[in-house]
Amino acid sequence: SAVISQKPSRDICQRGTSLTIQCQVDSQVTMMFWYRQQPGQSLTLIATANQGSEATYESGFVIDKFPISRPNLTFSTLTVSNMSPEDSSIYLCSVERTAYGYTFGSGTRLTVV
Amino acid sequence: AQRVTQPEKLLSVFKGAPVELKCNYSYSGSPELFWYVQYSRQRLQLLLRHISRESIKGFTADLNKGETSFHLKKPFAQEEDSAMYYCALPPNGAGSYQLTFGKGTKLSVIP
Numbered sequence: 001s002a003v004i005s006q007k008p009s010r011d012i013c014q015r016g017t018s019l020t021i022q023c024q025v026d027s028q029v030t031m032m033f034w035y036r037q038q039p040g041q042s043l044t045l046i047a048t049a050n051q052g053s054e055a056t057y058e059s060g061f062v063i064d065k066f067p068i069s070r071p072n073l074t075f076s077t078l079t080v081s082n083m084s085p086e087d088s089s090i091y092l093c094s095v096e097r098t099a100y101g102y103t104f105g106s107g108t109r110l111t112v113v
Numbered sequence: 114a115q116r117v118t119q120p121e122k123l124l125s126v127f128k129g130a131p132v133e134l135k136c137n138y139s140y141s142g143s144p145e146l147f148w149y150v151q152y153s154r155q156r157l158q159l160l161l162r163h164i165s166r167e168s169i170k171g172f173t174a175d176l177n178k179g180e181t182s183f184h185l186k187k188p189f190a191q192e193e194d195s196a197m198y199y200c201a202l203p204p205n206g207a208g209s210y211q212l213t214f215g216k217g218t219k220l221s222v223i224p
Contacts, residue, residue, distance in 0.1 A: 033211050042199065042216040043157075092157065094211075097203070101147060102212055106156040 002027050002095050006105030013083055013112050020079045021108045023093035028073035031096035034066070037107070038089045046091075049076050083112045115140045117200050119215035126190050127223045134185040134218050136174075136200030144202060146183040147212070148174055151197040160185075160198070170194070190222045 003026040013019050023032065034046040046066055047055040055068040069077045080087050093105040116139040126132050138144060148160040161169045163176045163183060174185045183200060200215040 043212075043214045045211050048211060101159045101162060103159075104157040 002029060002098060002103045004093060004095065004103055004105040006093055006108060008108055009106060010109040011111070013110065015084050015112055017083055018079055018081045019083065019110060020077050021091055021093075022077050023075070023105050025074045025095055029095040030073070032070065032076045033094040033096075034068065034076075034078045035092045035094060035104075036089045037092060043092065046078070080110065083110075085112045088112045115202050115213050117202050117213055117215035119198075119200055119218050121218045122216070123219045123221065125221045125223060128192055129189050132185075132187045132190045132194070132220065132222075134198050134200075134220065136183045136185065136215060138181050138183060138200070138202055140181075140202055144176070146174070146176060147201045147203070148172070148183075148185050149199040149201055149214075151199070151217075153196070157199070190220075192222050192224055195220055195222045 005024045007022055011019055030050060032049045035043040036046055037043050045058050046061045047057045047068055049055045049068050049070040051070045051073050057063060065081055067079045076093060078091060088111050090107045090109050092107045094102055118137045120135055124134060145163060147162045149157050150160040151157045160172060161167055161174060163174060172185055172187045174183050176183050185198060197217050197219050199217045201212040204211060
């Protein structure tokens with residue numbers, strides 16, 4: 001199965017600033033997904049990122065707040081912009097399904113103060 | 114729309130007791146379901162999927178289409194089983210490629 005390296009693993013940020021989260025995959029994948037996991041909640045899909053096209057955002061998420069880059073088939077970034085304490089969550093990336101199912105990054109635990 | 118329901122937010126059992134984590138689903142067509150587990154401060158990882166009919170770490174899950182359920186079971190809980198467990202459905206329909214997760218159940222195994 002694909003191996004995903006996600007960083008940073010955690011960060012504490014000031015409100016109003018931005019944080020960029022990176023995910024590197026050890027194989028080429030067409031689709032990458034970004035999820036948010038708020039405290040005590042399940043995973044919510046933020047957007048789907050395909051290489052060579054604009055990311056597709058789910059209802060409630062907008063590009064200005066969560067810009068995504070997908071420069072090649074092994075890498076993607078998610079930026080959390082103009083952060084507020086409500087953005088404190090775990091952010092995870094995932095890739096399209098393989099024979100082994102869906103693989104997830106280790107997550108980025110973000111705390112906004 | 115497809116939906117996954119995990120009715121229990123928290124389940125506490127004593128070590129050695131049987132465990133059943135409930136999952137019900139709503140899905141058009143023939144579903145393929147997954148259980149994911151997230152141990153403390155570790156990444157989300159696949160525990161098992163129903164099509165493989167395997168037992169991982171002593172856990173099994175049987176798809177019951179009549180009851181639209183995919184409950185996760187283990188006959189004797191161990192302390193290391195304490196974790197968050199998520200039931201998930203794969204994409205259904207054109208333009209959909211991501212998993213749909215339930216809200217998760219936190220399993221706490223009491224020594």
